[in-house]
Amino acid sequence: MEGYIVSLIIFTTIFALFGLGLNLQWGFTGLINFGHVAFMAVGGYVTVLLSDLDVPLPLLIWLPLCVLIGSIFAALLGLLIGLSTVRLREDYLAIVTIGVSEMVRLVALNEEWLTRGAFGVQGFPLPLQGFAPTLLTRIGMLAIFTGVVALGYWQLWKWLRQRLKGVSRQAIIRSSLAVSGYLGSLGLLLYGTVVGARQLKLAEGISAWLVGLILLGALVAIVSLYTWLARQTIPRLPDWSAGLSLVSCLLSLAVGLWIYQFAAHAIYTYSRTSIKTGLMFISVLVVALIFWGLQKLVRSPWGRVLKAIREDEEVAKALGKNVFWYKLQALMLGGLVAGVAGALYAWQLTTVYPDNFQPLVTFNAWTIVVLGGAGNNVGTLLGAAIFWAYQTTTRFILADIVPLDDARLGAFRVMIIGLLLMVLMVWRPQGILGKKEELTLGR
Amino acid sequence: MVDNSHSLLSAKNLYKSFGGIKAVDNASIEVTQGSITGLIGPNGAGKTTLFNLLSNFIHPDSGEVIFDGEPIQQLQPHQIAQQGMVRTFQVARVLSRLSVMENMLLATQHQSGENFWNVWFRPGQVLQEERSQRERASEILESVGLAHMAQEYAGALSGGQRKLLEIARALMVKPKLILLDEPAAGVNPTLINKICEHIVQWNREGLSFLVIEHNMDVIMSLCDRVWVLAEGRNLASGTPTEVQKNTQVLEAYLGQ
Numbered sequence: 001m002e003g004y005i006v007s008l009i010i011f012t013t014i015f016a017l018f019g020l021g022l023n024l025q026w027g028f029t030g031l032i033n034f035g036h037v038a039f040m041a042v043g044g045y046v047t048v049l050l051s052d053l054d055v056p057l058p059l060l061i062w063l064p065l066c067v068l069i070g071s072i073f074a075a076l077l078g079l080l081i082g083l084s085t086v087r088l089r090e091d092y093l094a095i096v097t098i099g100v101s102e103m104v105r106l107v108a109l110n111e112e113w114l115t116r117g118a119f120g121v122q123g124f125p126l127p128l129q130g131f132a133p134t135l136l137t138r139i140g141m142l143a144i145f146t147g148v149v150a151l152g153y154w155q156l157w158k159w160l161r162q163r164l165k166g167v168s169r170q171a172i173i174r175s176s177l178a179v180s181g182y183l184g185s186l187g188l189l190l191y192g193t194v195v196g197a198r199q200l201k202l203a204e205g206i207s208a209w210l211v212g213l214i215l216l217g218a219l220v221a222i223v224s225l226y227t228w229l230a231r232q233t234i235p236r237l238p239d240w241s242a243g244l245s246l247v248s249c250l251l252s253l254a255v256g257l258w259i260y261q262f263a264a265h266a267i268y269t270y271s272r273t274s275i276k277t278g279l280m281f282i283s284v285l286v287v288a289l290i291f292w293g294l295q296k297l298v299r300s301p302w303g304r305v306l307k308a309i310r311e312d313e314e315v316a317k318a319l320g321k322n323v324f325w326y327k328l329q330a331l332m333l334g335g336l337v338a339g340v341a342g343a344l345y346a347w348q349l350t351t352v353y354p355d356n357f358q359p360l361v362t363f364n365a366w367t368i369v370v371l372g373g374a375g376n377n378v379g380t381l382l383g384a385a386i387f388w389a390y391q392t393t394t395r396f397i398l399a400d401i402v403p404l405d406d407a408r409l410g411a412f413r414v415m416i417i418g419l420l421l422m423v424l425m426v427w428r429p430q431g432i433l434g435k436k437e438e439l440t441l442g443r
Numbered sequence: 444m445v446d447n448s449h450s451l452l453s454a455k456n457l458y459k460s461f462g463g464i465k466a467v468d469n470a471s472i473e474v475t476q477g478s479i480t481g482l483i484g485p486n487g488a489g490k491t492t493l494f495n496l497l498s499n500f501i502h503p504d505s506g507e508v509i510f511d512g513e514p515i516q517q518l519q520p521h522q523i524a525q526q527g528m529v530r531t532f533q534v535a536r537v538l539s540r541l542s543v544m545e546n547m548l549l550a551t552q553h554q555s556g557e558n559f560w561n562v563w564f565r566p567g568q569v570l571q572e573e574r575s576q577r578e579r580a581s582e583i584l585e586s587v588g589l590a591h592m593a594q595e596y597a598g599a600l601s602g603g604q605r606k607l608l609e610i611a612r613a614l615m616v617k618p619k620l621i622l623l624d625e626p627a628a629g630v631n632p633t634l635i636n637k638i639c640e641h642i643v644q645w646n647r648e649g650l651s652f653l654v655i656e657h658n659m660d661v662i663m664s665l666c667d668r669v670w671v672l673a674e675g676r677n678l679a680s681g682t683p684t685e686v687q688k689n690t691q692v693l694e695a696y697l698g699q
Contacts, residue, residue, distance in 0.1 A: 296563060319550045
């Protein structure tokens, strides 16, 4: 379980980073990038190929340098894409980027002298390889890790306080009780459905299609009942969103602490063989640092120019902003961040194949950004967490209850993501943390 | 005829065709320092195209534009704005999902915070500049009566308020010349008067204007000099009263 949680944290942070890059390009600047995975591929490949070279430097210095060079290469790819699409309208950028990402993958597949093609690159040095910290070092690492988590919770607390400002205590209690009753009963019902479906699947004499039909019927019934319930209660509960904020904060606190204790234990028992724990430590720090840097940027005058370009680039031009240069910066900086994600991804996979960089990976990033709310970095973090929680939980649960074989189950999971995205688009087109007002504004 | 020594903007023989249509056909225009110059003409005369040529949003096929003593037709639109010539749009264009205040602050030139390096490594300077610009923006918003909307989304403004914001935003650039494309179109009479008052006041403070407008009352009350465009060509120019008596102009407008 601990190993599983550690690897889940690593994947979440890698894709959070990956999504942050896309969010800078699309969420803030409005550049439609359908080839985001190319940056990841370049960052990953350059990093591992460089790190495999014989260089008279200790790994502790050489590896970060490799990541830096790799992500600079990814940024240069962004420069190349930007320069070659100067004269194209934004929708053409989408086509060009998807082409570029396939080109990068095919080059990696065919230039065997460089990338070893379909055989993949393996055996490259990993960070903190053979690192055996003393108890004191481990406690230090734990302190740093805890500090990052605490900082995150502090931000959450500040946000919650903002949300609850001006709402009376009584209203908060009433609405959070209602919301937790609603969510709790919904959770119990869904859990019951899962248990029931598992029994049905195990029972003999019931054909697969019947199980599927019963499952589907149960889900439809539950969803319609709870939509109806929400419609009934929301008008009578004016402060329901405050309650929802409080309950979801408590929930994320609980889930977060539950995950934290695994991670903390992993760090505390760190030994020579626990490479993944080291990677988790590094990637959490990297994400925290980059997230902080990006938050500073998007709230600065620099970020304001990007948002202006997203809204109307002619206006930005008329007000003396070099739109092209800012677009290049967004493409390059977003690419750089995705390049770092690529390096971490390569380390997590320990073997890099061209197939790791299929176009689908780009759309995972899109799912994450859309889920959390475009133009909201916190939303991207949340989106990545939800995406990977979904990926891991469904891997176990769905196999137990859905009467499908493994190959079809994989496709089914992707289908459900699509379905959930559609529901989200209808129910909350601005994403989970997006601002609803922004949708109703005229241009 | 034209006193060149005080010329702020002068464009000579601008030409632009789209396919077979000569949108602007050897038109010239001159704005003297400190003036409010009008640009009128029937629909489709090429007034807005001329604006686009002056600000280089569209490159002219031929002709030259001199602004503040320097040729600018080789400059990018944003460089022209940086030189001190700001344009507005016929249909007011605001940045909807930015607040009114952010719309204003964006227009400030030479912000050190627009360089990401400074954001990370010189946060103090960025913050300080931001604070003083915020003050300036508040003053301007106050003067056009948008102060109460400062924290709202710009997309939530009415049509007339958007026009005001666009002009106020142009002021934030600290320009020498503002090109106004129909500032009174779709604005109620009271607000038109208010906009005109502001234009006159800012003009007194040394700012020059080039105004496209169909509302002749506005042109008459504001402009020192009026240029008339028809079918992409110069038809006449002179003081508002002169132009109003010009038979050619009357013909072009009324189609006699």
